[in-house]
Amino acid sequence: MTDYKNKVQKILSLRETPPLCYLHSFGCQQNVSDGEKILGLLTEMGYGVTSDMFSADMIIYNTCAVRENAELKIYGLIGNLKHLKEQKPDLIIGICGCMAQQEQVVEKIKKTYKQVDLIFGTFALNELPRLVYDVLSERKTAVDITEYSAEIPENIKAVRSGSFKAGVPVMYGCNNFCSYCIVPYVRGRERSREPQAILDEIRELSKAGYKEIMLLGQNVNSYGKTLEKPVNFSELLRRINEIDGDFKIRFMSPHPKDATKEFIDTIVECDKICKHLHLPLQSGSNRILEAMNRRYTVEKYMEIVDYARSRIPDFSFSTDIIVGFPNETYEDFKGTLDVMRRVKYDNIFSFIYSKRTGTKAALIDDKTSDEDKGKWMRELLEVQREISTEFFKRFEGRILDVLFEAESKNVGWYNGKSDEFIIVEAKSDVNIIGQRKKVKITKAFNWALQGEIIN
Ligand code: 5AD
Ligand code: SF4
Numbered sequence: 186m187t188d189y190k191n192k193v194q195k196i197l198s199l200r201e202t203p204p205l206c207y208l209h210s211f212g213c214q215q216n217v218s219d220g221e222k223i224l225g226l227l228t229e230m231g232y233g234v235t236s237d238m239f240s241a242d243m244i245i246y247n248t249c250a251v252r253e254n255a256e257l258k259i260y261g262l263i264g265n266l267k268h269l270k271e272q273k274p275d276l277i278i279g280i281c282g283c284m285a286q287q288e289q290v291v292e293k294i295k296k297t298y299k300q301v302d303l304i305f306g307t308f309a310l311n312e313l314p315r316l317v318y319d320v321l322s323e324r325k326t327a328v329d330i331t332e333y334s335a336e337i338p339e340n341i342k343a344v345r346s347g348s349f350k351a352g353v354p355v356m357y358g359c360n361n362f363c364s365y366c367i368v369p370y371v372r373g374r375e376r377s378r379e380p381q382a383i384l385d386e387i388r389e390l391s392k393a394g395y396k397e398i399m400l401l402g403q404n405v406n407s408y409g410k411t412l413e414k415p416v417n418f419s420e421l422l423r424r425i426n427e428i429d430g431d432f433k434i435r436f437m438s439p440h441p442k443d444a445t446k447e448f449i450d451t452i453v454e455c456d457k458i459c460k461h462l463h464l465p466l467q468s469g470s471n472r473i474l475e476a477m478n479r480r481y482t483v484e485k486y487m488e489i490v491d492y493a494r495s496r497i498p499d500f501s502f503s504t505d506i507i508v509g510f511p512n513e514t515y516e517d518f519k520g521t522l523d524v525m526r527r528v529k530y531d532n533i534f535s536f537i538y539s540k541r542t543g544t545k546a547a548l549i550d551d552k553t554s555d556e557d558k559g560k561w562m563r564e565l566l567e568v569q570r571e572i573s574t575e576f577f578k579r580f581e582g583r584i585l586d587v588l589f590e591a592e593s594k595n596v597g598w599y600n601g602k603s604d605e606f607i608i609v610e611a612k613s614d615v616n617i618i619g620q621r622k623k624v625k626i627t628k629a630f631n632w633a634l635q636g637e638i639i640n
Contacts, residue, residue: 189314189315189317189318190226190229190230190314192314192318192322193230193231193314193317193318193321194230194231196318196321196322197230197231197232197321198231203231203232203233204231204232204233204242204243205232205233205234205235205240205241205242205243206224206227206232206233206234206235206241206242206243206244206245207234207235207236207237207238207241207243207244207245208220208223208224208227208234208244208245208246208247209238209245209246209247210247210282211246211247211248211249211255211258211259211282212248212249212250212251212255212282212283213249213251213437214352214399214401214437215352215354215357215372215401215402215403216247216248216249216282216283217346217352218343218352218353218354218401219247219282219307219310220245220247220282220346221343221344221345221346221352222310222338222341222343223245223247223281223310223313224343224344225341225342225343225344226310226313226314226341227243227313227317228344229342230314230317234344239269241276242275242276242277243276243277243278243279244266244269244276244277244278244279245278245279245280245281245303246259246262246263246279246280246281246282247281247282248280248281248282248283248284248285249282249283249284250282250283250284250286250287250290250367250371250541251283251366251367251368251539251541252536252539252541253539253540253541254539256284256290259280259284260293260298263278263280263294263298263300263301264298266278266300267298267300270300277302277303277317277320277321278300278301278302278303279301279302279303279304279305280294280301280303280304281303281304281305281306281307281309282306282307283306283307283367283368283371283372284371285304285305285306285307285330286306286307286308286330286370286371286372287330287367287370287371287542287543288330289542291304291328291330295326295328301326302320302324302326302327303316303317303320303326303327303328304326304327304328304329304330305327305328305329305330306329306330306331306332306371307371307372307373308330308331308332308373309329309330309331310338310341311336311338312329315327316329332373337357337376337378339378339382348394348395348619349394349395349396349397349588349618349619350395350396350397350399350588350590351390351395351397351398351399352399352401353383353386353387353390353398353399353400353401354378354400354401354402355377355378355383355400355401355402355405355408355418355421355436356375356376356377356378356402356403356404356405356407356408356409356411357372357373357375357376357402357403358372358373358374358375358376358403359372359374359375359403359404360374360375360404360407361403361404361440361442361478361480362478362545363467363477363478363479364476364477364478364544364545364546365477365507365510365538365539365541365544365546366541366544367541367543367544368403370543370544372403375403375404375407375410375411376411377408377409377410377411377412379412380409380412380416380420380421380424383400383421383425384424384425384428387425387428388428390432391428391429391430391431391432392430395432396431396432396433396588396619396620396621397432397433397434397435397588398425398432398433398434398435399435399436399437400422400425400434400435400436400437401436401437402436402437402438403438404438404439404440404443405418405436405437405438405439406418406439406440406443406444406445406448407440407443408421409421417447418439418443418448419445419447419448419450419451422434422436422451422452422455422458423451423455425457426455426456426457426458431621432457433457433458433459433586433588433604433621434455434457434458434459435458435459435461435606437463438463438464438465438505439462439463439464440465441464441465441466441479441481441485441486441489442479442480442481442485444464444489446492449489449492449493449496450496452493453493453496453497459604459605459606460497460499460500460501460604460605461500461501461502461503461531461604461605461606462493462500462501462502462503463502463503463504463505463606464486464489464490464502464503464504465504465505466486466504466505466506466521466524466528467479467505467506467507468506468507468510468513468517468520468521469483469517469520469521469522469523469524469525470483470513470516470517470518470520470521471483471520472517473510473513473517473520476510476511476512476546476549477507477510477546478545483520483524486524487524487527487528490502490527490528499579499605501531501604501605501606501607502528502529502530502531503530503531503532503533503534503606504528504530504532504533504534505533505534505535505536506521506525506533506534506535506536506565507535507536507537507538508521508535508536508537508538508558508561508562508565509537509538509553509555509557509558509561509562510538510546511538511546511549511550511551511552511553512549512551512552512553513538513553514553515557515561518561518564518565521565522564522565522568525565525568525569525572526568526572529572529576530569530572530573531573531576531577531605531606531607532573532606532607533565533569535562535565535566535569537558537559537562538558570631573631573632574629574630574631577607577629577630577631577634578629580607580626580629580634581626581627581628581629582625582626583625583626584623584624584625584626584639585603585604585605585607585609585623585624585626585634585636586603586604586621586622586623586624587601587602587603587609587611587621587622587623587624587636588601588602588619588620588621589601589611589613589617589618589619589620589621589622590602590618590619591618592618593610595610597612597613597614598610598611598612598613599611599612599613599616599617599618600633603624603634607633607634608632608633608634609624609626609633609634609635609636610633610634610635610636611624611635611636611637611638612637612638613638617638622638622639622640623638623639623640624636624637624638624639625637625639
């Protein structure tokens with residue numbers, strides 16, 4: 186890798202000013218984290234980073250393949266770059282990430298989108314210098330979507346997109362093969378980072394003043410199984426919790442089948458861990474859960490929720506739900522609404538089922554109509570609106586810890602997330618972005634809370 190890095194550096198050093206790279210990551214936090222590493226590598230090779238696509242010498246889309254509409258959007262964006270490339274023939278256009286890991290996508294890009302110079306999948310980080318060298322030296326399209334060994338790139342320094350929140354991958358890949366999901370096919374088998382590497386990275390982030398660490402993985406609570414000396418996720422969490430610093434810990438996403446009592450106890454007992462769990466339900470029907478190959482039942486899921494709430498009555502939950510899995514009936518769907526009413530999620534990320542070529546579910550002859558799926562989705566959103574309208578009221582008059590992230594649309598107002606992962610808005614005369622504040626909640630809306638900063 187170093188050899189090609191040097192070769193690229195040499196080519197780029199002939200230019201008067203360093204060329205600029207614009208990179209946009211779509212999809213999940215794991216992808217954002219990969220994007221930060223790609224920028225790290227490009228910086229080492231001599232590229233500068235820009236947030237202005239039109240002044241860039243290299244544009245990279247780091248793509249997501251989880252649903253079809255994410256892919257369609259990216260095809261649209263690649264299409265739009267054709268004109269830019271005509272105006273700037275030296276522009277390098279790269280497509281990477283989960284979409285680029287699929288052969289049929291690569292074929293389509295090569296055939297239809299000739300403006301693309303660089304295509305690389307989720308395993309090719311270590312190969313990036315060679316690919317960039319090929320494009321720069323030969324002006325030919327460079328493609329790499331080979332599935333490499335389980336090697337985790339540890340020596341790449343990320344160019345982080347945030348200065349107070351950081352994503353830290355703890356494991357890569359997924360072994361679960363939920364029948365609807367493309368992830369195990371594009372990100373390979375589960376492999377965990379060594380605990381020492383994770384702890385060192387977080388220690389550094391804490392020293393640099395980061396206020397929130399999000400541990401990342403497709404199935405975080407299956408962490409450690411592939412290590413030579415296995416360490417489970419709860420042990421890892423306890424060791425992270427001991428690191429000095431004024432930061433909180435979140436993680437995304439655990440799988441209900443691997444959620445043990447020990448895991449909930451760890452969250453409850455570690456002061457730095459937010460008392461919020463994003464626990465993907467996907468469906469509230471045991472029949473559909475089985476067809477999805479989720480390997481838990483509604484009863485097992487509710488046991489986790491009830492246990493967490495027995496330890497902390499206000500324990501907060503959010504979830505992912507898929508509406509309209511092949512041959513789902515209204516009865517099945519009502520099971521999902523039922524779980525929503527029992528758990529009272531603070532937040533739901535709901536998706537209409539999207540058929541993904543190569544998955545088991547894609548082979549099912551689906552008799553449920555798109556019209557029904559759309560109708561159910563609207564019903565689900567309405568039910569969740571009612572739940573959160575009522576449930577958010579419990580926060581009125583209470584004091585929450587909020588990490589402020591951005592300016593609101595209203596001048597003089599800022600918004601951030603509480604430990605419960607709820608959006609909170611508050612007024613401030615000074616810029617409070619990146620700071621954690623205590624906020625007394627004065628008003629609950631169905632999507633957010635409003636309050637006054639008390640210190
Ligand atoms: N269709 C719709 N939603 C999906 N997800 C994953 N695969 C699909 C699919 N084929 C959703 C799941 C997952 C979230 C990240 O995306 O709810 O938890
Ligand atoms: Fe996909 Fe299931 Fe793995 Fe999540 S756990 S990435 S939904 S296969």
